[in-house]
Amino acid sequence: MTRAGLVARVLIDSPLPQLDHLFDYSIPPELADLALPGVRVKVPLRSASRVAEGYLIEVLGAPEQAQAEAGAEFQGALSPIDGVVSAAQVLTPAVWQLARRLADRAAGNASDIIRLAVPPRQVRVEKAWLAARAAAGADAVPGDASSATDTVAFFTDYPQDSLGPPVLARQRLCVAAVPDLVPLPDGRTIGLWARTMAELAVATLAAGRSAVLVVPDYRDQDQVQAALDQLAPTGSVSRVDARQPNPDRYRAFLACLEPAPRIVLGNRSAVYAPAHDLGLIALWDDGDPLHSEPLSPYVHARDASLVRQGQADCALVFLGHSRTVEVQRLVEIGWLTEVHPARNRHPRVIPTDFQSEPDPQARAARIPTAAWLAAKEAVKHGPVLVQVASPGYAPMLACQSCKKSARCTTCQGPLGLASASATPSCRWCGALAADWACVHCDGRSLRVVTLGTGRTAEELGRAFPGARVIVADGDHQLQQLGAEPALVIATRGAEPIPTGGYRAILLLDGERMLARESLRVGEDCLRWWSNAAALAGPGAPVILVGVGGVLARSLNNWQPEALAAAELYDRRQLRFPPAVRVASVTGTAADVAVAVVDLAGMDGVDVLGPVSTEPGSAGPGSTGAPLVRAIVRFAYGSTGDDVARLLKAAIVRNAARRRRPKGAAFRPAPTLKVRFDDPELL
Incomplete structure (x- = not known):
């Protein structure tokens, strides 16, 4: 059956907010067999004959179908995609939906989140992986997790059936870690919390589903890795770590794309790993500032795990010796179930x-x-x-x-x-x-x-x-x-x-x-x-x-x-986060005023300021204008989505109206910045 006449919907990999939507391109007949959802592609922008890279998100049957889904009338011919970079489908539908939802929630670009989720391409590693898959054949049987350690002896420090069955039933838990140390047979010593995370992952793997373990830094990763070395089946763990060499990191990422259950261990970016049939997301010490992403759109690993849990319908575990106010709020509204150790032993x-x-x-x-x-x-x-x-x-x-x-x-x-x-x-x-x-x-x-x-x-x-x-x-x-x-x-x-x-x-x-x-x-x-x-x-x-x-x-x-x-x-008395959500809007006085004007009349939304950020501060782009900042407070749910949508529209307007001065090599930088849930805002 031919695939000619199909339409590719492409997300361009660009930080420009005005390009944060899907573009329609036609698929040439010679690329019809390679142009599949999730592959990297090159597409023309028709601006000075430039070619941009992006990801093919979906394939539609004909231009008429694309026109119907877009809700707009299209006249003319679609530009064809320039080429398919690789046959590897590196962007899964689940990761794309997660990136789109998180970007919309934080008024950011989906491509910025995908850049965290998909490591830079390593050609040799990818070619070897594609060749191995072709040699194995499309009908290869997924890996068997039956060799996992017997889970009967797991979770002995917690009340019976308080951890294993709820996790397998895809429940959401707030688990108090036992403050103790565990010696390993190889002579190393790890925290008991690390063994608990490993036991949760191995129990999920034994049930035929994948587990994602997110920890703040390499010290914590080494502890969990040591526990997994003792409990998990050989070859079932993929460690995604920014400290790894690029080929090793990309090799671990490609292993997560295999249609077999795996345990994924890493830092904050591991929450975006393309795990097959996700059964568990476990986050250690969510109050650690290393879980907060310093790059736009600044999504915290805790928020990413909350959104992904809802989309994947998997178990979610927050584990720690202490408890953040954000997790306490989820406990009090009944969204998380508390689990305490069987005995109240502590230092x-x-x-x-x-x-x-x-x-x-x-x-x-x-x-x-x-x-x-x-x-x-x-x-x-x-x-x-x-x-x-x-x-x-x-x-x-x-x-x-x-x-x-x-x-x-x-x-x-x-x-x-x-x-x-x-x-x-x-x-x-x-x-x-x-x-x-x-x-x-x-x-x-x-x-x-x-x-x-x-x-x-x-x-x-x-x-x-x-x-x-x-x-x-x-x-x-x-x-x-x-x-x-x-x-x-x-x-x-x-x-x-x-x-x-x-x-x-x-x-x-x-x-x-x-x-x-x-x-x-x-x-x-x-x-x-x-x-x-x-x-x-x-x-x-x-x-x-x-x-x-x-x-x-x-x-x-x-x-x-x-x-x-x-x-x-x-914080509830003062309307401080996490009782409410907050967003900071920073820029010149004129830009901030335009950005928040539509928010002033919304129910449940407070706009504080704007006030000067620092005496004598100047705006981006060397305009010389002082910076001001307004703080927007709003409720969770649909109100937050409306606030994010309006602020994203203001960002797009601000970026699109910039013009390159005569004789200048580049356009001036944007003069408006929006950040949601800033941990150091108040």
Whole structure:
């Protein structure tokens, strides 16, 4: 049967918002057998004879059918596609629908999301994959997952039938991770949470469906990979990792296209993996900022997994030692089901009041006497963890009289010095502190203090003569640690995993961590401290220094849901996210006014501002115009879709009206930027 006369609907791979829709092209007879949905194609733009790349989304029977679906009358002949780049159908219908929905929800381009979902093409790898498929034949039997480890012994740390059956029944769960460590036969030690994720994936694979496991970074991937090496069948795991060489990453992506169940493990982009017959999406530690995509349209991995779960009708699991306010909202509205461990075992957390410390030397070292004594005793038997806020020496300024940290009088940020002869300035807003006065004692003299891993290592090296001191931060990466005595000075998130757990854990600089201006600072601190406390050995003390209130109680009782519920209650009163959704509209005053004019009269929509983003800021494209920003607050559901549609129309209008000045090589950059669900907006 011939396929001549068909029409290809193509998505052009372009960041231009005015091109974010499907274009119709005719399919030449010589390309009819290759032009299938999902392949890469080249198409003419008919602008200076340019040829653009894109993806063939669907094939229609005739121009009349394309005309009917578009709802418009077409007169004339369609341009033919220029060529098919490869016969590999790399964009599956499920991934295309996911990209289109997420882009519409965030007023972005679908091609920007597809760029995250489909890695750059590697010709040799792709040709070898196509040849292997052709040799195997179209009737090849999909892989068999029956060799998976027996799942009867899985999930022993949770109540019976609380994890396995709900996941196989495609339910949505919020699972509290067990704060414990697990030794592996090869001598490595991993968090128990990693084994739980591996068990969920293997149970799904044994049922004949694929599982996607999403974790923040390579340290977490290595832990889950180690557990999968022990539990999953050989060759059933595809690791999609940005740190991989491009050929390896593309090879793993192509393996996901096979019509067989697989386990896909990776960071935030793994949520877009083209897994066959998806049965589970599991997300670890969704509050980690690495789950937030820094590129337009800035879709968080949590939001992508929520949308994909609805489209694929699969199970969804959020797993973590702490709980974000976004997940707490889903629990309270009944969209997620809570699952807690069978026994409420957790580290022994001891909050300490640093202000009442009588020893001035202990105050200067930031370690209370009780914490120092606990560390002195524990280091005789094994490793001791000291978590600090910053790496290196973190030079900061303090009051000469009261030794309190010097804060900016404008934004309360920390003061610092760019050089020895420079005027002190704020590290957050940049304001100069030429006439600074301490708010605690009215002192006017400053002194340089140094904190961080480097300074703390020096101080503890003198306090514990003979003890081995190990620094773990971004510049000194260490993942595994033995059981030998040592003092480990680590920044948050960089703590190595010791064999048998730490003998004691000291959580320092809590006051500094809480001083950061952010709506999420409380839940972020609880997440950092909970993840560190989960590395404690049996009975080891976890000493939280200088922090009290609901944060200390939540960590002491190991009830992160209490803090999340309190935060959500407060945000509902203030109409802050996630009680509502928000979007920031940034650009020149004229562009922002035009973009939000249609939103002002909508029910349930608030427009705050616009206000200047920074004094003296200039708009994109070197126009010299100052930037302003408006914040739009709106409800979930159809209201959010309407807001996104109107803002996307404003973006398209703004981009389409730009003209290239005479003599200029390029058009000026767009002067309007929209970002939905900005994590640092408030």
